[in-house]
Amino acid sequence: MATTPFQPRVIYSPGYDIHFLGLEKLHPFDSCKYSRAWNVLLDRWGDRIQSLCITPTDPAPVDMLRMVHTDDHLAQLGRSRYVASALELDSLRFLPAGILDSRVLRPMRLATMGTVIAAQTALNTGIAINLSGGYHHASQDRGEGFCVYSDIAIAIAVLRQSQAITADDSVVIIDLDAHQGNGLARIFHQDATVHILDMYNRDIYPHDAWAANRINCALPLTSGTRDERYLRVLQGALPVFLQTIPQPQIAFYNAGTDIYEQDPLGRLSVSQQGILARDRFVFQTLTNAGIPWVMVLSGGYTQESYQLVADSVADVLQTWGRI
Ligand SMILES: [Zn+2]
Structure with a gap:
């Protein structure tokens, strides 16, 4: 992959935002951080960012979802109680399933x-x-x-099915969201070609020991971890990990901003500057190793989360986007 040009593209649709009857205010999640981050970039670069943007027009169809998910899970998403449980928004169970599908699930399928x-x-x-994206649970x-x-996991399945990569090709997932990415570890539990580095707060949800056992490079932290230690652990582990696995054909970077010191769910204490330093380190490490990479947003639950995302995307565009 030494010939990969490294010219960034941003994938975004206004349809990523989740609006549902004001109930989003019951959840600490800023369900419009996607458009807010985009608007920061648009205000800064105007039409020039549009030329780097690709807009998905249709949500992932059911045949694509079935490449990873069971029919039972997909059918259960037609029940409000099931959706409310998955989203941890109990009050949603009283809404008609059709409204939940159009207002909540469809944006997630688009993402x-x-x-x-x-x-x-x-x-x-x-x-x-x-x-958007980064639904690692x-x-x-x-x-x-x-x-x-x-x-x-769906993206990896699509790449394999289309033979853009083979089932034997190495793939790496770098999951730096504050929460352990237990869903991905479960999906790839028997798939040794997907290599997972996961740095997370071990003191918070999901406490999934069986899934954690699958992580190739687990970096558990404790609540309150600050910039210096956070960055030291990451900088010590990531380059070494990449050297121990076959050269990946692609990397997925789950860049959750819920490590932020103000975040009520992540309970780590990384500053705005620390998050930018984390993301820069990952971007540079992957690019220097000649590994094509995808970044997805994952968690981030404060009113500043969109700005943290915009800071990092802006850094990518300035460094590699010729913008
Ligand atoms: Zn998280």
């Missing part, structure tokens, strides 16, 4: 298609950022932790 497009794009351009047969579709 899933965005991750698929990002993966296909990254193989050509080296860098693709989907301004969803597994084959269940949704949890605000995740119902495993967008990264």
